[in-house]
Amino acid sequence: MRIPINLASEPFRRDRPILIASGACAMLLLAMLAVLVFLIMGERANARDSRIAVEKLNNQLHVINAEQAKLDATLRQPANAMVLERSLLLNTLVQRKAISWTKIFADLEGVMPMNVRLIQVRLPQITSRSEVVLDMTVGSQEPLPVIDFLKRLQASPLFGPVTMHSSAPPTQNQPLYQFRLSVNYAQKL
Numbered sequence: 539m540r541i542p543i544n545l546a547s548e549p550f551r552r553d554r555p556i557l558i559a560s561g562a563c564a565m566l567l568l569a570m571l572a573v574l575v576f577l578i579m580g581e582r583a584n585a586r587d588s589r590i591a592v593e594k595l596n597n598q599l600h601v602i603n604a605e606q607a608k609l610d611a612t613l614r615q616p617a618n619a620m621v622l623e624r625s626l627l628l629n630t631l632v633q634r635k636a637i638s639w640t641k642i643f644a645d646l647e648g649v650m651p652m653n654v655r656l657i658q659v660r661l662p663q664i665t666s667r668s669e670v671v672l673d674m675t676v677g678s679q680e681p682l683p684v685i686d687f688l689k690r691l692q693a694s695p696l697f698g699p700v701t702m703h704s705s706a707p708p709t710q711n712q713p714l715y716q717f718r719l720s721v722n723y724a725q726k727l
Contacts, residue, residue, distance in 0.1 A: 633664055637662050637664075637670060642659070642662070642672065642723065645694075645696050645697075645723070648694075648696075649687070649690040649691055649694050649696075649697070650676075650687055650690075651683045651686050651687055651690070653678055653679065653680075653683045654676055654677070654678045654683045654684055654686075654687045655676065655677045655678065655714065656674060656675075656676055657674075657675040657676060657677045657714075657716065658674060658675040659672060659673070659674045659675075660672075660673040660674070662723065669698075669722055669723075670722070670723040670724075671720055671721070671722055671723070672720060672721050672722075672723050673703075673718075673719075673720045674718070674719060674720070674721075675716055675717070675718045675719075676716070676717050676719070677712070677714030677715060677716045677717070678714055678715055679708075679713070679714060679715070680715065681705075681715050684715065684717050688700050688702075688719070691721055695724065696723065696724050697721050697722065697723060697724065698721060698722030698723075698724065699721070699722065700719055700720075700721045701719060701720045701721070702717060702718075702719050703718040703719060703720065704717070704718045705717045705718070
């Protein structure tokens with residue numbers, strides 16, 4: 539039988555693999571630190587460039603706003619105010635005249651089912667974003683064809699989302715179900 543005897547003052551420990559692994563981990567962490575420092579420096583340079591670009595754009599915006607304020611002040615003078623009002627009126631009239639009723643009815647005919655009747659179309663409204671909004675009343679002997687019409691309107695590239703304002707059942711004077719709705723129309727102005 540063999541008995542191991544250690545004559546050293548401290549017991550023998552196998553520390554070499556742990557020290558080598560610790561050194562390798564330290565080198566790996568040091569390399570990762572170097573990569574992170576490099577990336578941070580690059581991001582700081584990008585942020586500095588972005589701040590400079592934003593500052594330039596803000597300066598340009600201030601110059602443009604000052605110029606716009608000066609032009610607005612010129613236009614608001616009493617001598618120019620009447621010309622400005624007339625110009626706005628004429629622009630509004632030209633914009634309204636640019637809407638083709640023939641094109642509106644042709645496009646509606648393309649999506650309207652045969653058993654749905656167009657009862658009324660009000661003068662199209664033009665929003666501040668130059669979108670044309672049609673306000674119309676349609677009717678049918680049953681509600682299902684009108685629902686089909688609404689689905690066709692929403693699926694068409696010429697029309698946008700439909701907003702239903704009201705509906706009315708048939709009466710003695712009007713034998714149709716009536717639906718008042720508005721829809722965005724994609725006619726180019």
